[in-house]
Amino acid sequence: MDMNQYLDIFVEESREHLQSLNSSLLELEKDPADKGVLNEIFRVAHTLKGMSGTMGFTRMQRLTHHMEDVLDALRNDRISANSDMVDILFKCLDALENYVNTIVSTGDEGNEENKGIVDALADILKKGGLPTKSAKSSGRKAKSKPSDEKESKEVEVAQAEAEAAAGSEIGLVELNQYDINVIRKALEAGMNVFQIHVEFDKGCLLKSARAFIVFQILEKNSEIIKSVPKVEDIEDEKFDFEFTVVVVTSNDQELFEREINSVAEIAGVHILPVTAEMIGVSAEEIQETAEKTGGASRPEAEGVAAQTAQETIKKAQKAGKTVRVDIDRLDVLMNLVSELIIIKNGLDNQINAKDSNAWSESIEYLERVTTNLHDAVMKVRMVPVEAVFNRFPRMIRDIARELDKDIELKMSGEETELDRTVIDEIGDPLIHILRNSADHGIETREERKRLNKPPVGSIYLRAYQDGNNVVIEVEDDGRGIDVGKVRKKILEKGLETPDIVETLSEKEVIDYLFKPNFSTADKITDLSGRGVGLDVVKTKIEALGGTVEVETRMGYGSKFIIRLPLTLAIIQALLVKIGSEKYALPLSSIREIDNIKFSDVKMVRNREVIMLRDMVIPLVRLNEVLEVKDAIPDEKKKYLTVVIVKKGDKLSAFSVDSLIGQQEIVIKSLGKIMQGIKCIAGATILGDGNVALIVDSNSIAV
Amino acid sequence: MAKALGKERRQYVVFQIDQQEFGVDIHKVSIIEKYMNITRVPTTPAYIKGVVNLRGEIIPVMDLRIKFGLPSKEPDDDTRIIMLKFNDIALGVIVDSVAEVVDFTEEELESVTSITNDRTLDYVVGIGRIGQRLITVLNIEKLITELTERE
Numbered sequence: 001m002d003m004n005q006y007l008d009i010f011v012e013e014s015r016e017h018l019q020s021l022n023s024s025l026l027e028l029e030k031d032p033a034d035k036g037v038l039n040e041i042f043r044v045a046h047t048l049k050g051m052s053g054t055m056g057f058t059r060m061q062r063l064t065h066h067m068e069d070v071l072d073a074l075r076n077d078r079i080s081a082n083s084d085m086v087d088i089l090f091k092c093l094d095a096l097e098n099y100v101n102t103i104v105s106t107g108d109e110g111n112e113e114n115k116g117i118v119d120a121l122a123d124i125l126k127k128g129g130l131p132t133k134s135a136k137s138s139g140r141k142a143k144s145k146p147s148d149e150k151e152s153k154e155v156e157v158a159q160a161e162a163e164a165a166a167g168s169e170i171g172l173v174e175l176n177q178y179d180i181n182v183i184r185k186a187l188e189a190g191m192n193v194f195q196i197h198v199e200f201d202k203g204c205l206l207k208s209a210r211a212f213i214v215f216q217i218l219e220k221n222s223e224i225i226k227s228v229p230k231v232e233d234i235e236d237e238k239f240d241f242e243f244t245v246v247v248v249t250s251n252d253q254e255l256f257e258r259e260i261n262s263v264a265e266i267a268g269v270h271i272l273p274v275t276a277e278m279i280g281v282s283a284e285e286i287q288e289t290a291e292k293t294g295g296a297s298r299p300e301a302e303g304v305a306a307q308t309a310q311e312t313i314k315k316a317q318k319a320g321k322t323v324r325v326d327i328d329r330l331d332v333l334m335n336l337v338s339e340l341i342i343i344k345n346g347l348d349n350q351i352n353a354k355d356s357n358a359w360s361e362s363i364e365y366l367e368r369v370t371t372n373l374h375d376a377v378m379k380v381r382m383v384p385v386e387a388v389f390n391r392f393p394r395m396i397r398d399i400a401r402e403l404d405k406d407i408e409l410k411m412s413g414e415e416t417e418l419d420r421t422v423i424d425e426i427g428d429p430l431i432h433i434l435r436n437s438a439d440h441g442i443e444t445r446e447e448r449k450r451l452n453k454p455p456v457g458s459i460y461l462r463a464y465q466d467g468n469n470v471v472i473e474v475e476d477d478g479r480g481i482d483v484g485k486v487r488k489k490i491l492e493k494g495l496e497t498p499d500i501v502e503t504l505s506e507k508e509v510i511d512y513l514f515k516p517n518f519s520t521a522d523k524i525t526d527l528s529g530r531g532v533g534l535d536v537v538k539t540k541i542e543a544l545g546g547t548v549e550v551e552t553r554m555g556y557g558s559k560f561i562i563r564l565p566l567t568l569a570i571i572q573a574l575l576v577k578i579g580s581e582k583y584a585l586p587l588s589s590i591r592e593i594d595n596i597k598f599s600d601v602k603m604v605r606n607r608e609v610i611m612l613r614d615m616v617i618p619l620v621r622l623n624e625v626l627e628v629k630d631a632i633p634d635e636k637k638k639y640l641t642v643v644i645v646k647k648g649d650k651l652s653a654f655s656v657d658s659l660i661g662q663q664e665i666v667i668k669s670l671g672k673i674m675q676g677i678k679c680i681a682g683a684t685i686l687g688d689g690n691v692a693l694i695v696d697s698n699s700i701a702v
Numbered sequence: 703m704a705k706a707l708g709k710e711r712r713q714y715v716v717f718q719i720d721q722q723e724f725g726v727d728i729h730k731v732s733i734i735e736k737y738m739n740i741t742r743v744p745t746t747p748a749y750i751k752g753v754v755n756l757r758g759e760i761i762p763v764m765d766l767r768i769k770f771g772l773p774s775k776e777p778d779d780d781t782r783i784i785m786l787k788f789n790d791i792a793l794g795v796i797v798d799s800v801a802e803v804v805d806f807t808e809e810e811l812e813s814v815t816s817i818t819n820d821r822t823l824d825y826v827v828g829i830g831r832i833g834q835r836l837i838t839v840l841n842i843e844k845l846i847t848e849l850t851e852r853e
Contacts, residue, residue: 581742669760671761672791672850673791673850674762683753690739690741691754691760
């Protein structure tokens with residue numbers, strides 16, 4: 001069966017399930033007696049197992065199965081949860097996530113068996129006074145909860161197909177291209193391929209246990225490449241009194257006949273050697289390749305399956321980027337598009353009517369619809385920050401355990417929405433800041449006790465919308481930034497001379513933390529302090545069109561404030577003229593526009609500044625920065641038009657020749673050749689088809 | 703035209719700059735446009751004239767006269783912008799006029815060692831002959847890759 005079309009859904013849903021498992025496990029750790037959470041975990045794990053089984057990701061399925069055993073024991077009070085156990089379960093989730101990631105990039109789950117985790121899980125059961133399970137406990141799953149219905153239905157379908165395939169008794173089971181490739185490779189390598197059909201006594205009671213023994217024999221002597229029904233279904237007793245497997249082996253037919261027949265309650269074993277002709281490959285072809293490869297020796301054939309798997313990986317579809325969209329939002333889009341069509345028809349009728357009133361009315365209507373359409377499309381791209389936030393509780397827990405600190409993460413505003421592209425990029429910077437807070441900010445237990453602080457350190461992660469921006473704050477109640485220490489560091493690194501360091505304000509000193517290779521950590525821990533850090537955070541956030549600031553108070557903690565634009569592709573901008581050229585300034589960074597008398601332009605420390613309502617604001621001559629040659633000289637102007645731009649809490653005044661007006665603009669990239677131009681953030685296309693550049697006010701402002 | 707000698711014939715778009723004839727591989731030409739309004743981009747080298755809007759896409763445009771150190775010339779009715787594309791990177795080049803499409807085999811392109819001594823030499827694949835005419839075939843890959851590595 002070709003499963004590729006379901007791959008995207010599988011990946012998406014697996015991630016959701018893993019995420020929900022992560023948060024449930026955290027809850028469980030807090031309250032190990034909570035049966036509701038346990039049941040939820042069990043249910044999700046079970047679904048995950050079913051899903052991976054259906055997709056044929058057996059390693060993933062096996063791991064979830066072992067995990068489920070532990071969860072089941074927990075649920076039945078045979079063992080009780082503790083942090084170490086939760087640690088192992090978390091590791092299990094990480095391993096599962098790795099499988100999913102491998103599936104995303106290669107289309108296959110890879111070869112990692114995660115033996116260590118499986119053993120650890122088995123250990124838990126052992127320590128809980130339980131024998132490690134040999135034959136799988138059955139029945140339980142069949143009786144599971146109603147929520148499993150979907151899964152079992154899928155299994156039933158698979159089984160029905162399997163039965164249909166097995167119906168032809170002695171004939172070859174249905175093989176897909178992958179199986180055929182494996183068989184072909186095996187034959188080329190001179191291995192034997194057998195189809196083994198096993199029938200149990202009709203009176204056999206523990207048929208899955210019997211099947212298990214048969215599988216053990218098979219696994220010992222060969223490699224099973226196909227099983228009908230699937231191994232998992234056999235384990236769960238979801239099969240009649242017979243099953244068929246295809247194996248690749250270096251052993252001969254007699255060995256299997258003898259060994260399998262030695263198992264009790266077996267009614268019959270039919271072994272059918274699979275030949276090249278049966279899989280539609282001519283024997284000569286195989287002979288040829290076998291000669292070419294110099295007749296690959298037998299032991300090597302073990303790797304044959306892996307090798308062919310690798311080949312299919314390359315062919316396998318890769319999972320793409322998707323956004324889940326609320327159906328209501330799509331309805332809005334649909335409605336707007338139908339309105340567009342109505343307008344178009346209206347305009348068609350008016351072409352001959354020459355009624356200019358109706359014409360401009362239609363244009364206004366059109367404008368309204370396109371604005372709404374834009375809004376609606378942007379909303380489709382919006383994703384709640386929860387998508388990034390939800391992995392942090394787990395992360396903070398792990399860090400806290402690693403550092404042996406008590407840390408609680410308090411989150412709010414998870415429903416705040418951001419553009420999908422921003423969501424994808426913002427994770428790493430946030431991880432970095434959170435780690436910083438946990439590692440450098442929050443004190444050790446003893447220190448907190450000594451300082452009379454609450455024993456559990458708190459990190460707050462907040463998101464909220466503020467005008468056209470989304471603000472994300474990371475605040476901790478730890479020790480705060482030692483500004484004196486940073487000053488010392490600036491001197492040590494020789495970044496500034498002592499007299500300049502003296503004059504730096506607290507804010508300016510803290511800004512140095514965002515400079516490359518600037519780490520104040522006394523000791524290098526695994527988490528932070530390796531000199532790559534906040535500068536990367538800053539670069540990333542600025543690349544997204546955002547800003548980052550820090551507020552701190554010694555002894556009371558620090559707060560990182562990240563501001564991000566709501567959307568990326570379309571912005572409100574002010575169009576200005578400098579000489580004959582037109583430029584766009586993002587409206588979000590503009591505070592006000594003023595006409596300044598030339599007498600209010602002063603020189604301070606060799607820099608031009610303007611005096612505005614008792615404020616001294618540095619003046620930036622845009623025509624100079626942008627190298628405009630035909631700008632209007634001051635002498636020809638009555639006053640100086642300035643656009644006051646804010647960067648963080650600092651203001652700059654940009655001089656322009658004249659204002660054109662406010663406009664919604666679509667941001668276009670300048671492409672690879674032009675990237676890296678400091679003062680330009682992008683380009684846009686104006687109504688007349690000409691290109692106007694977007695001024696990067698952040699990099700120009702002083 | 704020279705006879706085919708078993709070798710694969712490639713087509714080249716021939717254009718003129720300052721009385722000289724140049725050729726570019728036709729597979730790297732996406733479209734040829736009339737001269738249009740170019741928006742200057744600050745802090746770029748002089749040979750980058752700016753960017754143009756080509757059906758919603760922003761494309762940088764290079765003045766080959768400046769790049770090759772030839773005297774500059776005001777655009778006229780014959781001026782064309784040849785839109786090139788290599789490795790998904792688009793670049794427009796301003797030329798005096800576009801003449802025709804010719805084909806050469808690889809063997810027919812003479813290598814250049816001492817024929818020219820100007821700045822074009824770095825970007826030349828070879829010289830093709832059509833009767834008395836000499837057509838300098840340009841290395842577009844190099845021209846474009848070099849721009850992206852400028853940073």
